[in-house]
Amino acid sequence: MSSSRRQYPFHLIEPKWQKVWDEQQAFRAFNPNEEIPANHPFAQRHKISGKVSAPQLPPKFYILDMFPYPSGAGLHVGHPEGYTATDILARYKRAQGFNVLHPMGWDAFGLPAEQYAVKTGQHPRKTTEENIATFKRQIQSLGFSYDWSRELATTDPDYFQWTQWIFLKLYNSWFNPKTNKAEPISKLEYPKELELSNWAKSQTADELLDDPKKLDSETLKLWNKRREYRDSKRLAYVSEQPVWWCEQLGTVLANEEVVDGKSEVGGFPVVRKPMRQWMLRITAYAEKLLTDLDTIDWTDSLKEMQRNWIGRSEGAEVDFQIVQRAAGVPPTDQTKKKSAAETDGSTFITVFTTRPDTLFGATYMVLAPEHKLVDQITTTEQSEAVAKYKTEISKKSDLERTELAKEKSGVFTGAFAINPVNGEKIPIWIADYVLASYGTGAIMAVPAHDERDWEFAKKFELKIRAVVMPPVDWLRKNAPENWAHLEPDSFTVEFTKIPKVFKAAFTSEGHAINSRNAEVSLDGLSVAEAKKKITAWLEEKNLGKKTINYKLRDWLFSRQRYWGEPFPIVWKKDAAGHLFHEALPESALPVLPPTLEDYKPTATGEPPLTRAKDWVNLPNGSVRETNTMPQWAGSCWYYLRYLDAKNSAAFVGSEVENYWMSGGVKSLNGEIVKSEAGSTIQRFNDSTSTPGVDLYVGGTEHAVLHLLYARFWHKVLFDLGYVSTPEPFFKLVNQGIILGEDGQKMSKSRGNVVNPDDVLGEYGSDAFRLYEMFMGPLEMVKPWSTKGVEGVYRFLGRVWRLFVDEKSETEFEQAETTTKAQSHQELLDLIKLNPSIQNVAATPAQLKTLHACIKKVTEDLDGLRFNTAISAMMVFINEAMTWQTKPLAMMKSFLQLLAPFAPHIAEELWARLHSTFGQTATSLAYAPWPKFDPALLVESEMEIPVQVNGKLRDVIKVSVNATQADLETAAKNSEKVKPFIEGKTIKKIIVVPKKMVNIITG
């Protein structure tokens, strides 16, 4: 990099002020009833000190960054983009008088540290601590106003004991559909057949288990059944099911961590493998997670991503009776109803459809190859083909199964089902285009109105019947030849004339045709009407019911890793040898992981923790759970721990939680409103603070992972009464990624990675911060430009020279290169204030320039438009450069505007202004934000554009008080306008007061 002349001594200024802020603890945020030192700038600004309760504190403002994973590579230029935005806002809100909470911490569990441990044997904790130290140094060198007293790392036992504590809450809760919220498992109601005898009720579980002789086998059986029932209801439960297993990573992964059939981390192949895993019942919250999106201020695209991920579909479940069964199984009585069918297990297949209106067009059925009824219904003749197909499918990766433009495949089972609306006997197939994991794993196929069913039916020559009326122009294109000539009238009324097979699937909406039986007719109804009618009929006949399905699956929560939170769970055996799990008591927290010599994952999927035999086997004979929690666990609630980071008695104190998340006492005065979706949200009477985190900034990569998981945990904690808001993050903004200088994504292989340390060394942190914000709108993707950094750096140089005496700066520079003995402060003291700054009154023009700038910067900060706020300050400086005399008060105001963006240079110049004029400087960080005076912005004259027929011809100067008539006259008299209106009739003159004049000629 070029070693051009330094614009200003940022290398002395920046460390100086960072040290001052640190010594003052200037950015400590104070909790209710926390001791506020009288000499703290916050105390002085708000004239409070000592222990102050929530109502006496200023209003809260919680500004949060997505905390980083401290990788070995150190900070990249993308991190400070969001951090700078939040820091500017934090400083701005502090100046406005808010009690600002702006914390930072470390999402420190994770694979890289563990992989490094596998390679070198170095404990992941050591690697993690080193990386955190690097990250912290880099972040601190940027002068962010974090309250470091609240720093946390997810790997600290003091932290993760509460992560484990929250897991216990999940474990010990269930979702009560009657109250629509999570409740303690102790309140679970058991079905009648599982009720205990009075004697058994009087015993504790341990008593029963300790002395199996006390138990007759019936009681033991019942006890086990009750446990099974209870365990099946928990929000954290164990399930043996096919999960994503990644051989290379040696662990299972959540759906959200699998992208295109590969692991999101590392891009390794994943395969489906049935394993016993911990799951979290996020699906119970699908509806709340969806509807509550309406109550929070996120971007549409982000909300849409979450909506898509949750994937709500309304439709119906329909029961199809099986009429031909595998050899050796007697045919069932076709008149049997569902309830009877349930007990014999296999006479009905239930499908899910979003188009029950097309039920009359269902000409075959398809089951997923993994569907549990497949083997039972397959006929002897077809059993070989079915078995072969199933084997083929199981070998395929999911990527191969979902490959685009793949031809449909499938096999007939030999069995048939009865279409309940028309009694038709339809074949049952299995095919991999039906997914076992969605809906019921079975579909009714309506080839006339579904692309996939159409393709399948064409390939295997299955019956196709149209039951929805397409529009005429669609018919002209897609009806068979002998129908193509028909005129529109032929199609409108007589349904019998409609061709039953078209040349393609018609999937849009239309009126129903060919859809009636003796009891019900859908013919002529719209899709919506037909759905309603047929669903009602199905429900009446006990053949089906209205249903809602979600794409969202329960969250696979265990990993076969070392470097994660151990589960606070042990496994025990009862007297009959049944294995069951049990929660450790809260007093056993934190459950620390053992130290291992070998951190390697095992090929079998046995977690590495199983190697620590002494740790795993407890003296009482029980065995520890050896899986660990995923990295997302720690990030699900860190924003709550910041509120009360040192609390050893609770994950967060309730008074503290209420102040920061609900505005403390303000929430009591606030309005409780129902959202459209019916959930309760809190709004405050004053519009200044909002429920939850007021502003959360981070990358879009967390749109469906972290942000969905954290909302889920928060809602559980809300239901259980531990937090006071239903949503954690009120406003959320995604910063756009920063590309390399070549417009490509930054990567080592491209060699276009910009190292923040280099930029800081060359231009200083104020310039770096300013540039990150000046590049463009926060949310946009934008390429890095080193020349652009130089541009804002030059701007800071101009600011500096506006305030300091150039001669004295030359002396300073000479002193710096020659006399090494002087301290930094002594060197800085050589620089004197620019004599053109004087304690005089400002001219009206100067005031106007300043107040225009205050207005623009204030409004832009409120709208997070940092780039244009910086432009406004540049305009001010360009103008101020031309002034002979610069009024002191004005220059102070400008520094206050600059301070959130470039805090070091602003503090330095602020201190100089005060000392030079014999004033005492209080910290700029707490100086009240300047207010603009609209009266000063009013002009006496203004320039008005004059158009003729919409084309600009002149700009005239008129008095602001000019009437419409004045404007008309002035416009017509303009020398430049005259040639365009001479000899023409003026049809109309449009005058927009204070805006423009438009003359329309004939």
Added chain:
RNA sequence: GCCGGUGUGGCGAAAUGGCAGACGCACAGGACUUAAAAUCCUGGGACUAUAAAAAGUCGUGUGGGUUCGAGUCCCACCACCGGCACCA
């Protein structure tokens, strides 16, 4: 395929329906300097015309529309970016 977003000078970008291109970069010319760097001043959308100026025409992805007036609103497309994708 579906959903969301974005298209404006050489580049990053700015514009409550009312002077398109603020601000910055790059570039060009000038001042200062032995010279360079740094700094300061000036210029600039394209095209036509001109010695120069004045002036004119066109111009915000494309094509329509609404309006006295459209980058901005409406309709139909195109391109790029992001997400989802055999979810019945």
